[in-house]
Amino acid sequence: MKALRIPEATISRLSHYSRFLERLEKRGIITVSSGEIAKGVGVSPAQVRKDLAYFGEFGTRGVGYNVKDLIHYIMKILGLTQNWPVILVGAGNLGTALCTYRGFTDRGFNIVGVFDNDLTKIGKRIVELEVYPLERMAEVVAEHNVKIGIIAVPISAVPDIAKVMVDAGIHAILTFGPVVLDVPERVIVRNVDLTVKLEILTFNLNFRDLHSIL
């Protein structure tokens, strides 16, 4: 067992492995090999073993991995043996969609507060949550010990919201769109950019045609 410097790609794959393993577990499968996991999530068997090897020895040579145990180990690595309260800023269409997204609750992410600075949205209910003004964020963060915030507001408002979150005590932010957040180094930021993903598609569609010209 070694540690230090784990590739982010490894973390992403662990997340995939664990969800694939959960499907196996539901089907009553006890043992699985790196090759089967690899096939299930679309990577190489060596990759699976290497990813796991960053964190320990979880398998049995000649046999494979115990599905149930491996799920548990991965969940532990990912920090998912606990539930995570999450706050969300932005009560628009995207925010509403996120509030009802099964994928979050399935993995233990519970949205415990929705905020907006639009007076017409404050007080409305999304699922069973009331939309609060930004001023109440610090209170909710403290009450539920929230570490994670999701920003789902128009791009122009994102930097301000990020600042409000940091001030409210948030440690990690997920944001949408192409903004580079200026936050203290201790705050972890990742973003999801749907437009980039679509443009990877158009690039490939486009480039494929260029090739046929050359």
Place this chain on the structure above:
Amino acid sequence: MKALRIPEATISRLSHYSRFLERLEKRGIITVSSGEIAKGVGVSPAQVRKDLAYFGEFGTRGVGYNVKDLIHYIMKILGLTQNWPVILVGAGNLGTALCTYRGFTDRGFNIVGVFDNDLTKIGKRIVELEVYPLERMAEVVAEHNVKIGIIAVPISAVPDIAKVMVDAGIHAILTFGPVVLDVPERVIVRNVDLTVKLEILTFNLNFRDLHSIL
């Protein structure tokens, strides 16, 4: 100018560069250096130059890049000098959010058809689009010459929808959630997995604590 094997990360960054450059253009800025772009999007200046060098020589030594021209070149590389019609399957919360997402229209992606197999949703209107049954997909794809499809349905239904899309003539698919699609090699697939992103956050939050224990 060389070609061949462009890293996908380069494509993502080009998308970011172009959006940063558009902001500069709006502010009336004529010329920009790799260093300024780098600072604006959070990468190194050498990275910016290298990314551009895959496609040609767009700058002037001693001066920098002409903002307007560079935007045009990048848009051309990404295939964004044309508008792209897109179809969407899934008229739930996520689908609705995507239909109204400004980021898409801003970059020339127009959703020209929304489909669902839920009878209670078919016929409803999302923005100005009527929700159609899956059976009408091929027709819409042909009529608008659609190449790109977005899948925003529950995970269990994703593989089936992917098949329907491929049969309807779709060439590139964007999907949400952790499914590995079994489609012909010519079909380009990318996916967005919000849960993975959140779990990268929890991993880091969690790991940080582990470090302080060691």
Place this chain on the structure above:
DNA sequence: GACTGTGAAGCCATTCACAGCT
């Protein structure tokens, strides 16, 4: 025989450093 765990090799992306223009 089957499959894990892992050092070594290979490969790919990023950074460096400087020659080449303006």
Place this chain on the structure above:
DNA sequence: AGCTGTGAATGGCTTCACAGTC
């Protein structure tokens, strides 16, 4: 003097190949 374009060096991730174990 300033900044691009790029070969060379570096760094990091993935694959290979096999020793180790059941």
